[in-house]
Amino acid sequence: MYRDVVCSGEVSSRRQDDIDVAPLLERAAWVSAEGIALVVAGVVRWANPALHAMCALDPGALVGRAVGQIDLVELDDEDTAAGRADLDPDRSDGRSRRLVLRRADGSSVAVSGASARLQATPDGAWVLRLREIAARLRADEALRSSEARFRALADHAPIGVFLSDVGVRLAYVNPGFARVWGRSADELEGDSWLDPVVEEDQAAVLGAVASVLGGERADVTFRVLRLDGDVRTLEARFVPLVGVDRQCSFVGSVEDVTDARAREAALAWQARHDALTGLPNRAELWDRIHRHVDGSERPVSLLFFDLDDFKLVNDSLGHAAGDVLLMEVAERLRATVRDGDVVARFGGDEFVVFCPGTSTEQEAAHIAERLLAVLKEPVDLGSRQVRVTASAGILVSTPEHRDTEALIRDADIAMYQAKSAGKARAALFDAGARRRIEHRLDIVSDLRRALAEGEVDVAYQPIVRPADLTTAGAEALLRYEHPVLGALPADQVIEIAEASGCIDELGGYVLDRACADLAAWRSRALGWRPQYVSVNLAASQLANPEFERRVAHALSRNGLETRDLCLELTESQLMTEVALAEEVLGRLARSGVRLAIDDFGTGYSSLAYLRRFPVSLVKIERSFVRDAHDPSVAAIIEAVVSVTRALGGAVVAEGVETTEQLDAVVRLGCRLIQGYLVSRPGLPHELPVTRQLALTGAPFDARTCTT
């Protein structure tokens, strides 16, 4: 009403200023979209077209009627009818009111109505103003129904939903919110929702509220203490909202993530621990060591345990018993180490104990001995008791152990040292052992590269008939010149290749080369022409299912026949894979490939092999040849020669270096010889001696060849 006082003051002063306006005012009122009526003594004296249209009456129909005939109903705050409206300024305060106008056609329209007195006369003239607000009402209605829908949504949402009031205060929380808080909604409105937030997390929550009030979305994880004492972890999202009154407020949601977090934690734990023993696994061990070693100069110790002959337990008593044993071992290790030491299952039957506080070898050895002693105690596997031992490698880190990988590798090496020293013991890491292994690893990689690039040479040592010094065959011999170490002995190269799994590559390489070289010699019109090439085999090559095909391929590619190839195996190689050798070599022999037993006399020298394998050559080892003058050795050689001959084979005397030896072996019946005396090994282009032999066919020393 105070506003009206001020306003009417302004209007009246302007009217006095400009009298020309007066005649236009009626016209202005006439075209107004607002319905206007002039009322004198309760009767409508004038009304504009807008008011007639609002009432659904013809223009002019209202004039002369009582103002009460304009059917207006008052609405209260809830928009329900509250009785007939009386707008006479004598009886109302002149404020605009929400009304319903009943039109002449029976329909209704929502209007806002106001009245103002124009003259202070006894039968006072006043003006009635009506404005349609139907559109606004509909908008209100839509707003209310949309609010009702969101309300229902919020009330039944499984997650917590909240609306802010001012500052950190909340104006509304839904039942889901009350549920995660473990309190009733009434207890959480205002700023009391913050009270159950645990002390340490309060700052984070307030920080999130400050951010959201600053207009930025904020996510925060925090804990609340429920009335029942349970602490729950909640995750809340705050979203800023700029309200109609331009006050920054926010809405948000909150979820109880305690169980989800627990599940995640369990998964994370599982990923880093061994399921059987519950010990940290390799990945976890790695991290724990890394955390300690990173940036610290202080030595640490690592003990690497491997159970001795665990495979036996598994194979004889079953995997279930094996598992029980592993669990028992894990438990004993865990129970025996000191606080701060980490026991991890490294894999299979390997366990690693990491002792960050142990920095001397003496201390570490002491711990290892104690653990070995504990493991030695019998283990009850239900049906029976077993005793297991373990081998332990002890490593105390040095400045050169810069990473976790190096630490574990060296502890592992030490464990192998303990194994090869006889098991059931601990061994301190010895840097020399690692250097030997590294040396070997270097050779392997260099060898592989050399094989790939064809840098490994094959030399040939002729196998000669002493009778006329003609060449029978040629034994292919590996020659590998290491870029740094120089020429390496062939048996060392083979041993390394076998140990590192590249023996197939190496064997295949020599086989191919030998066949190609033989074919090349044959293609020349003149020159050295061995009947066959002899290639050494490792037993493991026989295990490769590709082997026979590979042999056939090498021969066919070079236009050779099976009898052009002789495969040599040592006695001990034959022994390791008897069944396989019998099968594979049997097939090859039947196809025509020659077989030779190499180094005969170094192993069991069992003549039985001569029966089991279709052998065409038996090569007597050089020590027999050297001692051939000894009557007992001579007797053995004679026996071998006679048995071999009886079975259709021939005997080769290896390593013949003197004429005395030559005399002896020839006398004993060897039909073929190899050795520096008559035939030095050489690369294909270095074979002048042997070529000369071939060309001349002349005896090297005719006298020695005569019997």
Added chain:
Amino acid sequence: MTLAPTERLTEDRLLAELERLPAQQAAAVRVLYVADDPTSSASDLAAAVSVDPVLTAQVMRLANSAFYGLSGRVRSSDFAVTVLGFATVRSLAAAHAAGAIGDDAVIPTDFWAHAAASAAGAAQVSARLGVPRPEAFSLGLLHDLGAAVLCRLDPVSFREVEERASAPDTRQAALFEKRAFGMDHAAVGGTVLAAWRFPAELVDALAAHHEPLTATSSRWQRCLAAGQSLATLSRFADDRRADATDLLPKLEGDLRMGDVDPRTAFDLSRGVRTEAQAIAASFG
């Protein structure tokens, strides 16, 4: 801005007095207009507030009060304005423009304690009545602003009236004011806030706040009445048998009109008391 004893207040005279505000309060009036302009942003309002150090300090203190739960975290006036909202900043500006804020403010006894409790009370019941909470808060905070204006215009006469009308019947006080000044503080407050273009509902409710509630009283009026009853109750919140007994019938009537179940009113009033203390503390 002092009133000669013989002069009696009318609405026109009152508005004329407001025109002669000291320069500092003029800055506060400027804030009122920025707040009223629908195109103003929070930083426009903050910028207007920042011109006046007294108003800035008050805005910061209230935003950092325990009531908003952000104690110490509100460090810029921009953020303070966002936290308080336009309605509340506008109320503070009005109070400052009327001379009720600042070290040199001459105000009625317990003015801010009463205003804070009414604001907290009105805000508490606002949702039940469908009054926007920030507006309810402003209504409570400013409902006695007219008294501060009277006190500033003629402190001596105002103190006399205060002494004579210390009885709890507020209608008697209004009568004394009318006799001494020509207008009572409700009418003065309504006139001033209308001139400063506060929402009509707020102005009407404020001007009528000493009239008893009827079935046709507006929601705002009921909100203020219930809020004040809660505020009164909050002074006795821990002591049900205390002096409130005499007041209870009226309070119950107001509360019921304000849609508050009188039985839960005691619980509500305890919260109101804490909040009122936090708000009042920011007014020093």
